[in-house]
Amino acid sequence: MTTNSPADHSTCSCHEPDVHGYNENKAKYLARLKRIEGQTRGIHRMIDEDQYCIDILTQVSAVTSALENVALALLQDHISHCVTGAATEGGDAADEKIAEAMKAIQKMVKS
Template sequence: MDHAEHGYIERKDDYLRRLRRIEGQARGLQRMVEEEQYCIDILTQVSAMTKALQAVSLGLLEEHMNHCVLQAAHEGDDQGKAKIDEAVQAISRLVRS
């Protein structure tokens, strides 16, 4: 599949901005541990970072369902089923994490 065909491409800048912010949060967590800050404060920041990652994941999943899965369903039952199975596996991994 050509990169321009990915559903998230129209929101690529938004995803990159979010991921850069998450990267900054990870550096902040490292700094907090290096500085031996209070455990609960660190856990609060871990929770915020986890929520940010979940938001990115859910956004990408929504884009995948609305673009890739929908397009595959229009191409035929086999392609649609394969994309749905792929999405179900991705959702399963997200739920377990």
């Protein structure tokens, strides 16, 4: 089984529909993303109001950091839930989930 198609990512190794590593923390993630959305709207407003460049850049940096923190937390949840579950199963499932996690880490490091 490969993990290249979107359908393969719909569930983790537990094989239960709609059960992902982040489910336990879903409300926290949604609240964090709502705050980030508000910060992003604030940046839009700052530009619209011709505010000072450095102040805008400071806010952009804060949003970037907040998104990186969300990404790291999601990655941790994925490793703790999906990768660990696949490792318990062993075989190709474990190899595929580890490779998938490594690709995600590589994307995060490059960005």
